[in-house]
Amino acid sequence: MSEAVSRPSLPPGVRRGVWSVVVVLLLFDGLAFLAGEAPRVALLKALEGTWGTMYGLGQVIYKATPLLLTGLGFRVALRAGLFNIGVEGQLLLGSFAAGVVASRLPSSTPWPLGVLMSLGAAGVGGAGLGAVAGAMKVKFGAHEVIVTLLLNRIVEALVPYVLRRGVGVTGYRSGDAISGALLPRLEQLSEVFRGSAASLATVLALVVCLLVLRWERSSVTGREFGWVGLGAGVCEAQGIPGGRRLWQAMALSGGRAGLGASATVLGYKGYYELGLGAGAGFGGIAVAMLGQGSAVGLVGAALLLGTLQQAGLVLNASLPREAMDVLTAAVLVAASAGRGRR
Amino acid sequence: MEARGVTCRFGDKVAVHKASVRLFPGQIHALVGENGAGKSTLLKAMAGAVVPTEGEVWIRGQRLDPATPAEAIRRGVGMVYQHFALVPSFTGMENLMLGVEPVGLLGWLRPSVTRARAEEIAAMTRLRVHLDVPAASLSVGEQQRLEILRVLVRGASLLLLDEPTAVLTPGEAQGLYELLRRIAKQGAAVAVVTHHLEDVSRYADQVTVLRGGEQVFQGAVSEVTTAELSLRALGEIPAVKRPTAVGGEAPELLVVVGLQAEGLDVKELRVRRGEMVGIAGVDGNGQEALVEALAGLRPARGSQRLGGCELAGAPPSARRAAGLEVVHGDRHRFALLAGATIHDNLVLGDLGPDEEAKVVRRMAVSGLIPADPSLQAGTLSGGNQQKLVMARALDRAPRMLVAAYPTRGIDAAAAAQIQQRLVAAAEGGAGVLLISGDWSELRTIAHRLLVMRKGRVVAELPPDVREQELGRVMLEGS
Numbered sequence: 001m002s003e004a005v006s007r008p009s010l011p012p013g014v015r016r017g018v019w020s021v022v023v024v025l026l027l028f029d030g031l032a033f034l035a036g037e038a039p040r041v042a043l044l045k046a047l048e049g050t051w052g053t054m055y056g057l058g059q060v061i062y063k064a065t066p067l068l069l070t071g072l073g074f075r076v077a078l079r080a081g082l083f084n085i086g087v088e089g090q091l092l093l094g095s096f097a098a099g100v101v102a103s104r105l106p107s108s109t110p111w112p113l114g115v116l117m118s119l120g121a122a123g124v125g126g127a128g129l130g131a132v133a134g135a136m137k138v139k140f141g142a143h144e145v146i147v148t149l150l151l152n153r154i155v156e157a158l159v160p161y162v163l164r165r166g167v168g169v170t171g172y173r174s175g176d177a178i179s180g181a182l183l184p185r186l187e188q189l190s191e192v193f194r195g196s197a198a199s200l201a202t203v204l205a206l207v208v209c210l211l212v213l214r215w216e217r218s219s220v221t222g223r224e225f226g227w228v229g230l231g232a233g234v235c236e237a238q239g240i241p242g243g244r245r246l247w248q249a250m251a252l253s254g255g256r257a258g259l260g261a262s263a264t265v266l267g268y269k270g271y272y273e274l275g276l277g278a279g280a281g282f283g284g285i286a287v288a289m290l291g292q293g294s295a296v297g298l299v300g301a302a303l304l305l306g307t308l309q310q311a312g313l314v315l316n317a318s319l320p321r322e323a324m325d326v327l328t329a330a331v332l333v334a335a336s337a338g339r340g341r342r
Numbered sequence: 343m344e345a346r347g348v349t350c351r352f353g354d355k356v357a358v359h360k361a362s363v364r365l366f367p368g369q370i371h372a373l374v375g376e377n378g379a380g381k382s383t384l385l386k387a388m389a390g391a392v393v394p395t396e397g398e399v400w401i402r403g404q405r406l407d408p409a410t411p412a413e414a415i416r417r418g419v420g421m422v423y424q425h426f427a428l429v430p431s432f433t434g435m436e437n438l439m440l441g442v443e444p445v446g447l448l449g450w451l452r453p454s455v456t457r458a459r460a461e462e463i464a465a466m467t468r469l470r471v472h473l474d475v476p477a478a479s480l481s482v483g484e485q486q487r488l489e490i491l492r493v494l495v496r497g498a499s500l501l502l503l504d505e506p507t508a509v510l511t512p513g514e515a516q517g518l519y520e521l522l523r524r525i526a527k528q529g530a531a532v533a534v535v536t537h538h539l540e541d542v543s544r545y546a547d548q549v550t551v552l553r554g555g556e557q558v559f560q561g562a563v564s565e566v567t568t569a570e571l572s573l574r575a576l577g578e579i580p581a582v583k584r585p586t587a588v589g590g591e592a593p594e595l596l597v598v599v600g601l602q603a604e605g606l607d608v609k610e611l612r613v614r615r616g617e618m619v620g621i622a623g624v625d626g627n628g629q630e631a632l633v634e635a636l637a638g639l640r641p642a643r644g645s646q647r648l649g650g651c652e653l654a655g656a657p658p659s660a661r662r663a664a665g666l667e668v669v670h671g672d673r674h675r676f677a678l679l680a681g682a683t684i685h686d687n688l689v690l691g692d693l694g695p696d697e698e699a700k701v702v703r704r705m706a707v708s709g710l711i712p713a714d715p716s717l718q719a720g721t722l723s724g725g726n727q728q729k730l731v732m733a734r735a736l737d738r739a740p741r742m743l744v745a746a747y748p749t750r751g752i753d754a755a756a757a758a759q760i761q762q763r764l765v766a767a768a769e770g771g772a773g774v775l776l777i778s779g780d781w782s783e784l785r786t787i788a789h790r791l792l793v794m795r796k797g798r799v800v801a802e803l804p805p806d807v808r809e810q811e812l813g814r815v816m817l818e819g820s
């Protein structure tokens with residue numbers, strides 16, 4: 001319903017950002033209190049362990065990197081009107097594929113080539129899974145939420161099975177990546193990040209983020225994705241291949257999520273092991289919802305969630321691990337609430 | 343009911359400026375004005391759906407407060423919106439009951455109560471609607487009738503109707519006005535927005551003319567002639583002439599043979615270059631099926647050749663490439679993204695390097711008000727949305743244009759402009775298939791009329807056929 005009097009207000013993005021930080025702080029206090037900690041002490045400890053030291057900051061950045069990529073992945077589907085719950089499974093398959101390819105390349109493969117091939121495998125793995133869900137939607141009208149949810153479970157079951165069946169070196173991890181497939185850590189560039197897991201993958205993610213947002217605004221396909229999200233039937237009637245755009249959006253979504261492997265497999269561990277990067281897919285949903293269309297928003301949201309995860313590790317002794325999951329979920333709820341308040 | 347000095351602003355835009363309207367029991371009050379004049383906004387303000395920036399709405403001597411739709415409905419206001427507010431997957435009955443479910447003991451739903459009331463009203467008013475199929479499967483005309491029926495079933499005594507006749511055939515419109523008259527006689531006050539000025543003279547008691555948000559005339563219908571109303575509301579309207587006649591030697595452009603689809607069975611349909619072929623018929627007799635089949639949006643058997651090129655089975659994009667352009671009757675389903683900007687809608691489906699030039703050109707020919715391409719298309723009034731869609735279609739310079747209800751919901755001045763452009767397209771050598779519910783439009787600009795009934799083309803008539811004859815054929819076949 002239309003509103004004749006419009007109130008002057010903060011831009012919605014800023015409001016949403018402030019809103020989520022406030023929610024996080026309040027809930028954090030509540031949880032700390034319930035766990036028998038003095039909220040102020042716990043908060044200071046959490047801040048100290050995240051933004052207080054260069055190492056902590058590096059960790060936050062490391063955690064934020066896959067979140068940014070899965071967030072970008074979720075976003076492309078969301079713009080096309082699809083709710084790709086499957087980013088979690090797509091990230092998993094991408095990470096697995098990256099781990100396998102990186103370890104099986106000839107060890108003489110030179111540096112950027114090995115990285116590119118492993119990343120390619122990650123992207124293709126995620127994209128393939130997304131495309132399956134997209135095709136199911138377009139061909140059979142299956143709802144993408146149901147399909148991706150099921151695909152998540154299938155991949156979660158299949159990857160350990162395949163690892164055990166001899167693809168991995170042990171039952172739970174792939175072989176070690178060749179050196180030509182590794183992304184250098186930030187600590188190799190600067191002493192200050194000493195010991196932290198952050199790598200060049202972060203730079204890669206930032207570049208991808210900027211390119212993606214630009215592509216959305218100025219490429220034909222990118223703009224058509226957004227239009228299909230506003231009305232697939234209208235687009236179809238006006239000569240835009242709505243169905244094709246839908247599955248393309250799902251594939252692209254999965255592909256971007258798969259690239260999250262760059263931070264975990266190629267930048268940090270150097271191999272894929274079960275559970276690596278788990279949860280970053282779902283976190284990406286919150287990032288996309290919070291960040292909306294701006295680079296600042298998306299990066300900020302990824303950093304916020306990365307901070308929460310790192311804070312969870314720091315407070316491991318005093319707060320239950322699940323506390324931070326609760327906070328992440330709360331951010332998601334706040335983000336969705338902010339969406340409806342336009 | 344009374345609106346006192348109502349002003350409605352949207353940002354900087356003044357949609358309605360100091361309008362005062364009084365509705366009396368027993369009277370029909372017509373609101374007229376060009377597209378974007380503020381008629382819908384004023385009506386919405388009276389229904390509590392828009393909060394006026396200034397001014398007040400009074401109902402039976404009491405202020406409407408809070409100014410919400412719920413409060414207005416409680417006070418007996420019933421509004422039929424320009425854009426339907428039906429739940430598509432619900433049947434007609436379910437839509438009628440929605441929000442006012444008649445319940446019996448233990449909260450059991452008692453549809454029979456609503457049905458009895460609906461049937462009583464439908465019988466009294468000769469409104470024909472299928473009540474047992476989903477609203478989505480009804481034609482636009484039937485959906486509109488369902489909307490009207492819904493308000494009546496709720497027993498509203500202050501009826502506000504926003505362009506209720508835009509999608510009705512002339513016969514149905516007459517039936518509706520007769521019904522409104524009967525309801526008014528029983529003590530209801532009625533306000534109707536319309537573009538049909540003859541209807542105002544024929545059926546209304548009072549009339550208010552809005553122009554650019556200003557109230558430029560108000561008074562008894564008996565005080566003014568249709569011509570004066572038209573002049574006040576719209577200014578001078580140029581007369582539209584039929585395109586030059588095409589001879590039998592003009593090559594055939596569109597040749598459709600044995601076209602069968604759900605709700606459609608057309609043996610043969612031919613349109614020559616430069617020819618304007620009109621399709622007449624009561625709404626819901628296969629016109630939408632025909633348009634969708636030709637657009638490639640509804641699976642169909644049979645041959646559809648455009649200039650020798652077979653289009654059967656081709657998707658919409660291939661048809662566009664072959665020179666076929668389709669303007670759909672249902673804007674929101676097929677033509678316009680309400681959530682995207684006017685700019686994006688103007689180039690929807692043909693993004694290219696000359697995007698800016700296209701937008702400027704299409705913007706200029708459309709005569710959109712407001713003329714700001716960065717606005718959301720959904721904020722445009724219905725008539726302006728239609729102007730946008732038509733400007734885009736014609737600027738694609740089609741060889742063959744299929745236009746369904748191109749002037750529906752548009753004021754007479756803008757309608758004349760669009761008709762003029764259809765005529766120009768035909769004179770430029772394009773074939774035009776014009777599906778319309780406006781008899782005078784069909785009779786004025788078409789070369790020949792095909793009458794559709796139950797999915798078939800049942801007759802071909804010359805455009806100068808008598809209205810009675812046309813009406814008879816539409817209802818009974820030849």
Ligand SMILES: Nc1ncnc2c1ncn2[C@@H]1O[C@H](COP(=O)(O)OP(=O)(O)O)[C@@H](O)[C@H]1O
Pocket residue numbers: 002003352355356357375376377378379380381382383384711712721722723724725
């Ligand atoms: N929600 C809205 N936001 C901004 N502008 C609006 C909105 N609704 C209507 N308008 C503008 O107000 C003017 C009057 O619109 P409307 O009342 O729909 O005209 P009409 O007389 O055709 O029914 C138009 O210029 C329209 O663009």
Ligand SMILES: [Mg+2]
Pocket residue numbers: 378381382383424504723724725
């Ligand atoms: Mg209107």
